Amino acid sequence: MLKAVILIGGPQKGTRFRPLSFEVPKPLFPVAGVPMVQHHIEACAKVPGMKEILLMGFYQPHEALSRFLVSAQQEFRIPIRYLQEYAALGTGGGIYHFRDQILSGGPEAFFVLNADVCSEFPLREMLEFQRRRGDAHSALMLGTTANRTQALNYGCIVANADTHEVLHYVEKPSTFVSEIINCGIYLFTPSIFQHIGDVFQRNQQELENSNGWQRAEVIRLEQDVFTALAGSGKLYVYKTDGFWSQIKSAGSAIYASRLYLNQYSQCHPERLAQNKPGGPIIRARVVTSPLICIFSSSARALCSAAHPHPASHLS
Ligand code: GTP
Numbered sequence: 412m413l414k415a416v417i418l419i420g421g422p423q424k425g426t427r428f429r430p431l432s433f434e435v436p437k438p439l440f441p442v443a444g445v446p447m448v449q450h451h452i453e454a455c456a457k458v459p460g461m462k463e464i465l466l467m468g469f470y471q472p473h474e475a476l477s478r479f480l481v482s483a484q485q486e487f488r489i490p491i492r493y494l495q496e497y498a499a500l501g502t503g504g505g506i507y508h509f510r511d512q513i514l515s516g517g518p519e520a521f522f523v524l525n526a527d528v529c530s531e532f533p534l535r536e537m538l539e540f541q542r543r544r545g546d547a548h549s550a551l552m553l554g555t556t557a558n559r560t561q562a563l564n565y566g567c568i569v570a571n572a573d574t575h576e577v578l579h580y581v582e583k584p585s586t587f588v589s590e591i592i593n594c595g596i597y598l599f600t601p602s603i604f605q606h607i608g609d610v611f612q613r614n615q616q617e618l619e620n621s622n623g624w625q626r627a628e629v630i631r632l633e634q635d636v637f638t639a640l641a642g643s644g645k646l647y648v649y650k651t652d653g654f655w656s657q658i659k660s661a662g663s664a665i666y667a668s669r670l671y672l673n674q675y676s677q678c679h680p681e682r683l684a685q686n687k688p689g690g691p692i693i694r695a696r697v698v699t700s701p702l703i704c705i706f707s708s709s710a711r712a713l714c715s716a717a718h719p720h721p722a723s724h725l726s
Contacts, residue, residue: 412462412516412517412518412519413462413518413522414461414463414516414521414522415451415458415461415463415464415465415521415522415524416464416465416466416506416513416522416523417464417467417523417524417526418467418468418502418525418526419437419448419467419468419526420438420469420526420527421468421496422436422469422470423499427659428658428660428664435475436470436473436475436476437526437527438468439475439476439479440664441698442529442658442664443667443671443672443675443698446479447526447527447529448466449483450530450532450671451524451532452487452491453487454530454534455489455522455524455532455534456487456488457534457535458522458534458535458538459535461489462489462490462518463490463491463516464490464491464492465491465493465494465513466492466493466494467493467496467505467506468496468505469495469496469498469499469505470495471495472493480492480493494509494512498626498629500626500628500629501629501630501632502631502632502633503610503632503635504629504631506523506603507604507608507611507628507630510604514601514604518601519547520538520598521599522534522537522596522599523596523632524595525595525596527595527658527659528594528595528658529654529656529657529658529670530553530594530653530656531651531653531655531674532596533553533649534598536649536651537551537553537596540647544647547600548600548602549600549645549647550597550598550599550600550606550645550646551598551599551646551648552568552593552596552597552648552649553593553594553595553596554568554591554592554594554649554650555594555650555651555652555653556590556591556650556652557590559587559590561592562587562588562589562590562591563583563585564583565583565593565657566581566582566593566633567582567584567588567589567592567593568580568589568591568592568593569589570589570591570647575647575648575649575650576646576647577640577641577642577646577647578641579641579642580633580637580638580640580641582634582637582638591650593633594655603636606636606640606645607630607632607636609639610635610639611630614629614630615627654670654673668697668698672696672698675696683696
């Protein structure tokens with residue numbers, strides 16, 4: 412039995428997405444015609460054995476989120492719940508705080524996905540890789556290749572080319588470390604909580620010895636957990652050549668839309684408008700909404716359909 416946790420952050424996160432995220436919370440911002448996290452949910456729901464999806468963040472529960480959860484549960488026929496952190500606990504603190512909820516029902520493993528990425532989500536492949544390795548206690552992260560300059564903006568992974576063990580992990584290094592970067596998509600087994608627990612204990616001891624205001628529960632997977640696990644035989648990387656991109660800014664949301672629209676031609680052709688005799692010529696893909704009118708060069712007005720529709724670039 413499997414579960415998935417999607418880290419959606421909260422109102423103070425995703426500042427580079429402003430002002431777009433003032434109207435719609437960033438995880439619900441439409442990318443390729445559907446809320447950003449719907450792509451994650453769809454990918455998780457397709458994994459055989461997936462029993463529950465947990466959205467985790469520090470947004471106050473609100474109507475748009477509740478409405479989205481209800482409709483996604485109906486569409487993907489899987490229980491989906493929102494777990495609210497009492498404060499921003501970091502990418503590892505929330506899953507540690509809610510570990511009983513994650514472990515209830517006895518999942519053998521669970522995925523953790525950053526909400527602000529767009530990806531092919533090769534979740535099955537990650538599972539198969541992990542099962543083939545036959546090690547029930549190690550953690551797995553999805554990695555991809557970036558160029559030497561871009562890599563500095565991400566978590567960088569040095570791995571053993573044969574075993575795929577992560578030997579060294581540095582978050583946003585100041586000098587070049589590796590071209591393999593962390594995609595923010597992980598497969599954990601319950602044993603990850605021992606490692607996060609070690610960080611928690613250490614934080615508590617350090618806080619006892621100082622007048623620090625930080626909470627011991629604030630834990631970052633990347634800097635606190637992966638850095639420590641690297642080189643200990645407990646962290647592996649599955650490298651993908653599939654598409655992947657971060658969604659940090661409005662511009663990157665447009666790029667992500669393009670990537671998903673390309674994917675739709677394979678897995679959701681029904682979501683794309685088709686060329687029809689006498690109709691507009693579709694040159695490239697773009698998402699329209701009912702509010703958008705598109706004029707052809709001959710000034711023929713073409714209005715989009717009644718529903719927001721991943722349609723087309725019209726000429
Ligand atoms: P920045 O460049 O600072 O944005 O860092 P980053 O690109 O490494 O992203 P970050 O680690 O801040 O966030 C990764 C994902 O985790 C995003 O989807 C965030 O919304 C989410 N996230 C970040 N902090 C928290 C947190 O405290 N709690 C929860 N539940 N999610 C978080």
